[in-house]
Amino acid sequence: MTHLEELEQLLTTERDQDIVPFLRRLTPEERKALKPGLTKLDTYYSEFVETDQKNWRSRMTIPQAKILAIATFVCYDRNAFQRTNFHFTLFRDGLLGKVISWYMPDWFDAWMQEMAEKETLPGDVDYRMMMELQAGGLLTLTPTLVVSRLPMAINGKHRLYEPARLFESPVTLSEHFWYLFEYPSNVHFSDSWTNSKKTGDFEPNWKGFIQQYTGDGTINRRRVLEECLKAVNRNFNKLQVGWFVDLLTLLKPEKAELEQLQPLLLQALNSPQSKAINTALGYLKVLAAEKSFEHQALLDHLPQVMATDKKNIITTTIQILEKAGKTHPEIKPQACLELCAAFLSKDEDVQTKAAKLILQWADKNDAALREQLSQYSSSMLASTRNVLQELMEGHADTEVAAHEEVERLPLIGEHNRILTEDLIFFASQVFENNATWHFDLLPAMLLAAQDTMTTETLWQLEPAFQRAATVLKRPSGNMGLLDITQAVFFLNYGKWMADNDAAYTAKLNEVKGAQHWWRTRHEMPELEHWKTSRTESAVYMPHRKLLVLALKKIREKDPLPLLSTPSHEPGWIDPEVLVQRLALYQSAGVLPDMLDMQIAIARCALQDTAAALTLVQQWPAGEYQRLFTFLLDAAALPQGPFSMEVAWMQAGLTKAPLTTYEAFAGFSYNHLPVALLNGDYAWKTGGKPYLAYGQYNREKGDYDRYMSEELVMDITFPEGDILKGASPLLQEYLNGVGQYMSVSITDVARLLLLTPNHPDVLLARVMQSCQRSSAYYEVNETGIVLNTLKTLHSLDIPHSEMRYLCIALCMLHADKTVKGYAAEYWSSRIPDRISSEKLGQTIGMQQRVSWAPMKRLTDLISTQTQISRLQNEALETLLTACLSVFTDTPVKDLKKLLEVYAEVLAINNSSITNTAVIQLLNAWQGSSTVKKAVQQLLKRVVQQ
Numbered sequence: 001m002t003h004l005e006e007l008e009q010l011l012t013t014e015r016d017q018d019i020v021p022f023l024r025r026l027t028p029e030e031r032k033a034l035k036p037g038l039t040k041l042d043t044y045y046s047e048f049v050e051t052d053q054k055n056w057r058s059r060m061t062i063p064q065a066k067i068l069a070i071a072t073f074v075c076y077d078r079n080a081f082q083r084t085n086f087h088f089t090l091f092r093d094g095l096l097g098k099v100i101s102w103y104m105p106d107w108f109d110a111w112m113q114e115m116a117e118k119e120t121l122p123g124d125v126d127y128r129m130m131m132e133l134q135a136g137g138l139l140t141l142t143p144t145l146v147v148s149r150l151p152m153a154i155n156g157k158h159r160l161y162e163p164a165r166l167f168e169s170p171v172t173l174s175e176h177f178w179y180l181f182e183y184p185s186n187v188h189f190s191d192s193w194t195n196s197k198k199t200g201d202f203e204p205n206w207k208g209f210i211q212q213y214t215g216d217g218t219i220n221r222r223r224v225l226e227e228c229l230k231a232v233n234r235n236f237n238k239l240q241v242g243w244f245v246d247l248l249t250l251l252k253p254e255k256a257e258l259e260q261l262q263p264l265l266l267q268a269l270n271s272p273q274s275k276a277i278n279t280a281l282g283y284l285k286v287l288a289a290e291k292s293f294e295h296q297a298l299l300d301h302l303p304q305v306m307a308t309d310k311k312n313i314i315t316t317t318i319q320i321l322e323k324a325g326k327t328h329p330e331i332k333p334q335a336c337l338e339l340c341a342a343f344l345s346k347d348e349d350v351q352t353k354a355a356k357l358i359l360q361w362a363d364k365n366d367a368a369l370r371e372q373l374s375q376y377s378s379s380m381l382a383s384t385r386n387v388l389q390e391l392m393e394g395h396a397d398t399e400v401a402a403h404e405e406v407e408r409l410p411l412i413g414e415h416n417r418i419l420t421e422d423l424i425f426f427a428s429q430v431f432e433n434n435a436t437w438h439f440d441l442l443p444a445m446l447l448a449a450q451d452t453m454t455t456e457t458l459w460q461l462e463p464a465f466q467r468a469a470t471v472l473k474r475p476s477g478n479m480g481l482l483d484i485t486q487a488v489f490f491l492n493y494g495k496w497m498a499d500n501d502a503a504y505t506a507k508l509n510e511v512k513g514a515q516h517w518w519r520t521r522h523e524m525p526e527l528e529h530w531k532t533s534r535t536e537s538a539v540y541m542p543h544r545k546l547l548v549l550a551l552k553k554i555r556e557k558d559p560l561p562l563l564s565t566p567s568h569e570p571g572w573i574d575p576e577v578l579v580q581r582l583a584l585y586q587s588a589g590v591l592p593d594m595l596d597m598q599i600a601i602a603r604c605a606l607q608d609t610a611a612a613l614t615l616v617q618q619w620p621a622g623e624y625q626r627l628f629t630f631l632l633d634a635a636a637l638p639q640g641p642f643s644m645e646v647a648w649m650q651a652g653l654t655k656a657p658l659t660t661y662e663a664f665a666g667f668s669y670n671h672l673p674v675a676l677l678n679g680d681y682a683w684k685t686g687g688k689p690y691l692a693y694g695q696y697n698r699e700k701g702d703y704d705r706y707m708s709e710e711l712v713m714d715i716t717f718p719e720g721d722i723l724k725g726a727s728p729l730l731q732e733y734l735n736g737v738g739q740y741m742s743v744s745i746t747d748v749a750r751l752l753l754l755t756p757n758h759p760d761v762l763l764a765r766v767m768q769s770c771q772r773s774s775a776y777y778e779v780n781e782t783g784i785v786l787n788t789l790k791t792l793h794s795l796d797i798p799h800s801e802m803r804y805l806c807i808a809l810c811m812l813h814a815d816k817t818v819k820g821y822a823a824e825y826w827s828s829r830i831p832d833r834i835s836s837e838k839l840g841q842t843i844g845m846q847q848r849v850s851w852a853p854m855k856r857l858t859d860l861i862s863t864q865t866q867i868s869r870l871q872n873e874a875l876e877t878l879l880t881a882c883l884s885v886f887t888d889t890p891v892k893d894l895k896k897l898l899e900v901y902a903e904v905l906a907i908n909n910s911s912i913t914n915t916a917v918i919q920l921l922n923a924w925q926g927s928s929t930v931k932k933a934v935q936q937l938l939k940r941v942v943q944q
Contacts, residue, residue, distance in 0.1 A: 232271040266301055541733050646729060807842075
């Protein structure tokens with residue numbers, strides 16, 4: 001019997017107790033010879049198989065896993081063993097101990113260090129085991145290894161607190177303990193690991209241990225305090241820094257200790273974590289009035305502290321300066337200069353406190369201070385400027401910049417014309433998500449290249465074909481379902497061209513790479529039967545159908561172009577170009593594909609159509625001429641007879657979506673609710689009842705349920721029997737998103753640009769799915785919202801109810817990038833391309849029921865003031881409209897919104913004239929939370 005057969009017999013009979021004697025009697029050469037056969041056994045036993053219960057599990061049993069773990073450890077080299085999963089088994093049940101007495105590979109120590117660095121050490125490797133391995137000379141205990149396991153060493157079996165374990169070796173407390181303060185670890189999670197309950201004065205965890213043994217002198221208390229402060233500036237994460245700050249607080253340093261710790265407390269002000277800064281400032285405040293206080297060092301740290309823009313940090317700093325200034329008056333001139341940084345904060349309390357202290361300490365003739373104040377005057381609130389008026393005399397008010405109105409470019413022109421590139425170059429980048437219109441341009445360019453396509457050209461497209469194969473098999477994270485669909489189209493195109501070009505086929509057959517797209521062509525899905533998923537949403541069908549149409553044209557050698565290919569970014573078609581394309585169909589006597597025609601009509605830029613209308617008038621009299629006259633002439637009405645109902649209906653929805661045309665009364669599409677076609681949906685923001693989950697009820701074996709209420713923005717989608725006709729409207733596809741819209745982040749822009757003139761149908765679905773609640777800000781939802789917002793920003797089209805709602809919700813979004821982009825959208829369109837009043841009312845409809853935290857709105861508004869005089873005025877209009885739709889009951893954090901409103905009014909030197917706002921202010925006077933802010937605003941009411 002060979003050695004391999006013996007090993008197989010051990011595995012078959014599951015005799016794990018015999019694997020060590022078997023391997024010990026083999027020579028190193030014999031163990032090495034086992035490797036090929038052992039690798040096959042490893043693969044076989046590691047394979048997952050289906051059990052009788054329709055479950056899946058590894059083929060190996062526990063004894064077989066032990067046999068293979070020991071055998072691979074002894075017979076494999078480091079790289080081969082690392083590719084297995086047996087390092088987990090090796091450290092269980094004392095298996096390693098059965099081996100190390102007679103065999104230890106020279107790579108073991110380095111391997112352990114690497115696993116510690118990568119945080120992949122098996123859980124069964126504990127601190128005690130590592131100490132034993134070090135004692136045997138088998139392991140070097142580096143700080144990284146120690147801190148990876150020491151936090152857990154304080155607990156024994158069943159996670160019960162056993163501090164005695166830390167006294168087993170002197171080196172634990174004399175050296176290893178201090179590594180916890182110096183190296184990243186998970187000690188901050190350790191408080192929640194113990195299953196012990198507090199029975200004495202100290203918690204059964206690391207903090208309690210340190211508190212107890214610093215108290216009796218076992219551990220150096222002074223050093224612990226110092227190390228806690230040093231830790232806040234080490235490269236630790238926020239939670240670990242917070243743990244050391246909590247430990248410092250728990251130890252309650254006395255005043256004498258704080259005096260000795262001053263240098264470290266001041267260094268803690270440089271910490272990236274605000275919790276550490278706050279705590280250090282709290283201790284420095286205790287010392288501020290003492291003569292021993294290091295006041296000059298504090299001044300050196302002030303610029304960085306003031307730059308944090310955290311209210312509590314700046315407020316505590318001002319309090320420290322107030323106390324220190326009484327004992328050390330020499331700090332006052334420098335402190336006044338540094339305090340000016342507080343005026344960058346938009347918080348009125350912060351600015352007021354800083355201003356009052358500056359006014360109290362300032363030398364009225366200090367030219368440097370006057371100059372410093374003038375530098376910050378543009379960011380000062382009106383109340384702050386009033387306080388500092390005496391110091392700012394002689395300085396002209398900072399001029400607010402004139403509004404830089406963004407040049408309004410036409411919808412289409414040379415600035416956004418899509419230039420046809422070289423096919424080879426274009427195909428190489430089409431799968432890189434560089435532009436939304438690349439999806440449409442690839443099939444159009446392949447259609448146009450039919451007569452010039454050669455074997456050499458096809459061969460030059462090889463990198464693009466290979467890229468498409470990669471996208472199909474292993475799409476990257478930034479790929480959408482449309483990218484995968486386009487890859488299927490392109491590979492189908494390549495296969496068709498190869499099947500019809502013998503020379504190209506011969507060259508492909510010479511390729512040897514196993515992963516080459518031609519080698520895997522038999523696995524390639526056919527585009528006609530391809531779906532983006534087993535339950536494909538209808539919203540993806542238009543793009544897929546366009547690709548199917550393009551491939552059909554290529555196979556049939558049809559030279560006519562697709563009508564719907566954009567001619568201008570991001571998705572517009574020049575009406576002249578569309579008319580010229582359709583003229584080719586008329587000359588050939590070919591009826592266009594109706595979905596292609598619909599998308600072309602929906603993408604037609606209707607801003608300047610005179611030249612296109614002239615061309616249409618030259619067409620033969622007939623339905624095409626009547627249809628495009630209706631589309632391109634703003635005053636034209638539809639004229640029958642109608643044989644292409646779907647095209648006429650699309651023209652009406654594109655030209656005037658809210659208009660009902662009597663001539664279309666007999667169309668079959670009228671059975672659908674009109675809101676599904678024009679996107680004019682009803683919406684409401686408020687509380688909505690739902691059945692919530694309570695505590696688990698053991699008696700019932702289920703969770704208790706109770707009625708609760710959630711604040712949602714709810715769009716009403718009427719029921720409609722969509723996609724049932726022979727030629728569905730494009731809007732029917734866009735409504736087919738399913739109960740839970742499943743759209744890739746990178747696809748949303750391309751889907752919206754199917755109807756750039758009026759994207760509201762799909763836009764409403766996006767909002768309902770991703771912005772229904774202010775708590776929806778996961779990565780996917782936020783990505784979809786941001787791409788939607790960017791797409792709307794690229795379209796200079798008249799605003800609708802849905803678009804105002806979208807911008808309003810985005811201005812209340814939790815993500816700062818989304819909020820900032822929404823603010824840019826608004827500011828770039830004032831004064832006449834967006835209604836600040838309408839937008840403000842829409843925001844107010846959300847915030848009157850506290851749909852989103854008010855801080856999101858007030859923080860955003862604070863960043864938009866003093867940019868230009870025109871924008872200040874638009875902000876006033878927006879806020880007035882926002883408040884005008886509120887109710888008599890003050891909502892949470894209304895006070896801050898009123899303060900921001902008061903500041904904008906002060907900037908503009910305006911009065912309140914809006915009747916609804918005045919009535920609300922009078923009603924809110926009775927509320928103690930907003931009374932002060934209301935009274936200040938009532939001073940600005942114009943008396944009738």
